[in-house]
Amino acid sequence: MNPKALKRQWHSVTVKADPSAVEAVENAFGILDAIGITTQTIGKIRSETREIIGYFDEAPQDSEIETKLRAGLEIYGLSPDLIKDVTSDVVVEEDWLARWKEHWKPTRSGKFLITPPWDESLESGLIEIRIEPSMAFGTGTHETTQLCLELIGECFVPGMSFLDVGTGTGILSIAAAKMGGNKPGSRIHACDIDEEAIRIARQNAAQNESPLIMFHTGSVSDDTPQFDFVCANLTVDILEPLLPQLLRITGKHLVLSGILTEQEERIRLVLASHGAAEVEVRRKGEWIALLRSS
Ligand code: SAH
Numbered sequence: 001m002n003p004k005a006l007k008r009q010w011h012s013v014t015v016k017a018d019p020s021a022v023e024a025v026e027n028a029f030g031i032l033d034a035i036g037i038t039t040q041t042i043g044k045i046r047s048e049t050r051e052i053i054g055y056f057d058e059a060p061q062d063s064e065i066e067t068k069l070r071a072g073l074e075i076y077g078l079s080p081d082l083i084k085d086v087t088s089d090v091v092v093e094e095d096w097l098a099r100w101k102e103h104w105k106p107t108r109s110g111k112f113l114i115t116p117p118w119d120e121s122l123e124s125g126l127i128e129i130r131i132e133p134s135m136a137f138g139t140g141t142h143e144t145t146q147l148c149l150e151l152i153g154e155c156f157v158p159g160m161s162f163l164d165v166g167t168g169t170g171i172l173s174i175a176a177a178k179m180g181g182n183k184p185g186s187r188i189h190a191c192d193i194d195e196e197a198i199r200i201a202r203q204n205a206a207q208n209e210s211p212l213i214m215f216h217t218g219s220v221s222d223d224t225p226q227f228d229f230v231c232a233n234l235t236v237d238i239l240e241p242l243l244p245q246l247l248r249i250t251g252k253h254l255v256l257s258g259i260l261t262e263q264e265e266r267i268r269l270v271l272a273s274h275g276a277a278e279v280e281v282r283r284k285g286e287w288i289a290l291l292r293s294s
Pocket residue numbers: 137138139140144145148164165166167168169170171172191192193194197218219220233234238
């Protein structure tokens with residue numbers, strides 16, 4: 001028998017698109033139930049075309065792909081013309097894993113090095129966090145996550161209690177745990193409204209020898225106690241209504257991330273209306289994170 005016949009197969013959809021459409025396409029793949037996504041630049045210049053590949057258990061219908069891509073672009077207020085080409089294919093297990101390995105390089109953020117579990121390049125002198133590729137957000141490659149990691153690296157002091165609101169892969173709570181919050185008696189908590197994210201975050205915490213992190217499905221509420229350090233990498237729409245709670249539960253440092261540069265004024269106004277006008281701003285690409293310390 002041909003051993004290849006025993007290998008698991010996936011379906012891939014490859015979209016070539018303008019860089020501005022990448023997030024919309026990745027989102028559309030998420031809605032289509034992709035089990036993995038890779039994005040790469042074709043050519044060497046930042047502004048050049050991106051190739052976004054979604055991997056699926058079941059091949060999505062062409063018509064469904066088109067509808068979801070169009071809807072995805074519309075949500076971001078983008079034109080369908082930003083998509084240049086869409087092709088479908090079948091890939092065997094080896095190819096898929098090989099692609100992840102090829103394109104997911106370790107990323108440094110402040111004191112941390114985020115590596116895929118198969119990367120053997122140790123001795124970096126940095127605090128290593130191993131994250132399994134999955135559909136949960138938080139592989140360390142996104143600017144909003146990197147801004148949070150940098151601030152945790154600078155401001156978290158061992159012994160502090162920590163709450164990660166919207167934990168995704170668990171990456172930020174693992175960072176705090178590895179900064180010395182990993183000792184018995186320390187209080188590192190993480191929540192996410194997505195049950196699947198919590199399942200993945202628990203696995204990542206185990207893989208990173210951070211068994212003391214307390215994960216729960218849900219968000220912050222009136223019952224949430226105070227933490228010294230609170231980190232929330234969400235979006236402005238989600239952050240805004242949560243702000244009074246987030247400010248109430250923060251003892252020392254509050255990091256708000258997932259804010260686009262053009263949304264700075266808006267979030268500052270809301271913060272000011274809650275008596276928290278004084279914040280430090282960190283920038284990366286089109287994103288900002290705010291640090292409120294008291
Ligand atoms: N903390 C990770 C992931 C951020 S993505 C990182 O920095 O990379 C944002 C996560 O917040 C998602 O997993 C999403 O499911 C979750 N989320 C969205 N709204 C939320 C809310 N109101 N409360 C808690 N989590 C929320």
